Amino acid sequence: MAVPTKSSSAVAGKGGGDKREQIMDAALALFVERGFYGTTVPEIADRAVVGAGTIYRYFESKDALVNAIYRAEKMRFGRLVLDAFPVASPTREQFRLLWMRMARFATETPDSFVFLELHHHARYLDAESRTVEARMLDLFIHFIANAQSRGELKAGSPRLLIGMVMGAFVGVIRNCVELEQPPGDADWKLAEQCMWEAVRS
Amino acid sequence: MAVPTKSSSAVAGKGGGDKREQIMDAALALFVERGFYGTTVPEIADRAVVGAGTIYRYFESKDALVNAIYRAEKMRFGRLVLDAFPVASPTREQFRLLWMRMARFATETPDSFVFLELHHHARYLDAESRTVEARMLDLFIHFIANAQSRGELKAGSPRLLIGMVMGAFVGVIRNCVELEQPPGDADWKLAEQCMWEAVRS
């Protein structure tokens, strides 16, 4: 019942061998490539180079696996974007930083970003996964509300502004995914400037 | 193999007995509600009040059905947004009109909009469905490029700008879907103003 934890293996060294991570990596890639329902458990096992049964030593079910990946990636995203956030900087700087950090996440691990995007509303996400999502949203809402109260952003529902900016960000990624070329630095900067003008007061 | 065409039902008048449309309506609603893989063909048949086998008289497969719906809705979207487009109006007016027409589509038939959004990248979309999508994109690209050449929009890849604006639009919808309240007219107007400022030169 007690499933092996990730931490123990992080110490292991020896160059990998962490089955739990192997499985999550393989599953993430396949879910992005072929979708959740389009991916079979044996396929995940093959790609992770483990037996099919092994997956069930680490995850209760295929659903539990996708939820674990979702949470892990969402939290990694959160950490990358929010760690050591310059609370005192001007809003303009903060906006740029958020945007560029997100861009880095999306550029360095595009699979992860696409995965989070695709599974945002998936039926198989459980309550805890949705909570992770909700917590991050709250942080953004506070950020917006504060800036609005200083008169630096347009008035209006913070959620609306967030939806707009995040939507635009995703739109930029999608555009590049469809063109099958990674978005250049210039693209990210242009988009960032556009969206700042969209929300600034 | 000779599948009944949609036109046959258009002739039927009185709106009764159009099985093809009944099936598509039922499927659209269920796909939005439970996803493509979460919906079984017999369920669609039940909701459409036809026999399960009947669906295969109108559509070659479940995949063909979802593609037919995608194309039909995408084209309806295109017509609603582009019909009688005021080619001569100022760009600002054109932008507002596009946005508001899209808003009307999304507000009047939210299921259709969500469906198009959710299935944008679905694996089961075939080449023809992607072509419908591509044609519409071309129209937008020309619109943007023209406006750019007149110096009214920011320079940059038209696809990038489209991705950004469409993404933001979707973000607004999603936000409201999550809050389970239809976006108000004020929301749409605010968002429209924001995004205009995002793209105008």
Place this chain on the structure above:
Amino acid sequence: MAVPTKSSSAVAGKGGGDKREQIMDAALALFVERGFYGTTVPEIADRAVVGAGTIYRYFESKDALVNAIYRAEKMRFGRLVLDAFPVASPTREQFRLLWMRMARFATETPDSFVFLELHHHARYLDAESRTVEARMLDLFIHFIANAQSRGELKAGSPRLLIGMVMGAFVGVIRNCVELEQPPGDADWKLAEQCMWEAVRS
């Protein structure tokens, strides 16, 4: 959801074709031959000459199937043994009749009898199946108690006497099953006489 009923086909004639009954017959035989867990659903389907999926049109699960068989056979047993029971006859006659009817059931459909015996305490029997069993037991208990009150049977817990007599009956069957020869009429009569002497006052 609404599963086809047995009655409709009983009328059908045409010499069989009743899938539900085919499945139950095949399953009964296999459960006796190889046990519940030793029988796979495809095996049942093969023997019943239906597709594996067809079984699930008639029974929710393998468990539901074994329960349905249990109930059907238990009730058939009850009917055969108790129908038109001569309430007014002397206890000795009643005892003989019960015993011989049970013997007929066990001789004519030995699989059914063995099945009921083997699955008496099976973990997969649900509440309803146990109720069928309990109701029949109640009838026997009343029969015993009445005879005891007339001083014709030994005093003592009716359940104990029933357990003893039924146990002895099963013992006779088992003995013959092990010898792989059907119990002769003389055997049944001898055993009946023995057990009467066991319980009479």
Place this chain on the structure above:
Amino acid sequence: MAVPTKSSSAVAGKGGGDKREQIMDAALALFVERGFYGTTVPEIADRAVVGAGTIYRYFESKDALVNAIYRAEKMRFGRLVLDAFPVASPTREQFRLLWMRMARFATETPDSFVFLELHHHARYLDAESRTVEARMLDLFIHFIANAQSRGELKAGSPRLLIGMVMGAFVGVIRNCVELEQPPGDADWKLAEQCMWEAVRS
């Protein structure tokens, strides 16, 4: 392949550390509680406080384990019932003794008795286990035949009489198991008297 024998532990004294017995005890309890197929090997290992792999150092397979338990318990049953059997006593006394010794076995180690009963006809019992069973049966047959030749028991197939008496015995137990109360001494005596009257000439 050279599996540790039971004797080695008999030497150990103090009763501690005897893994083979720990495993058999745990398995017996679980098999009775949840059935053979309802019990997993790791569960047995947990209950026996040994590693799952250890079980395979003492038993070739799960089947071999259940067979070993069956033989051991059957032989313990035989010893308890037949040791120092008073060959010269009157048949009535012998019958009473057999019955009461069986009752003691069933009362003192009900799990063992239920186990023997439940697995009497199990598919996974191998030839040797059946031989143990057969040998004991032979002893009983001789006992019966002798008594019959002295005219003390009813004529008829000894096996039939044995089946009847043993069946009745099991019926008494089952009755008490169902009522979830251990059979009282009075119950055992009543039943013994009944069954003696059943078989005596």
Place this chain on the structure above:
DNA sequence: CATGAATGAGTATTCATTCAT
């Protein structure tokens, strides 16, 4: 044309057994 009962290929999941440590 319409139907829906029947199908069986395909999937997630379990668990006896092995073997590197």
Place this chain on the structure above:
DNA sequence: CATGAATGAATACTCATTCAT
């Protein structure tokens, strides 16, 4: 000797699709 993580063969069950009526 003992272990328990890893394995993969085996099994119950689902559902898109067909076809006899």
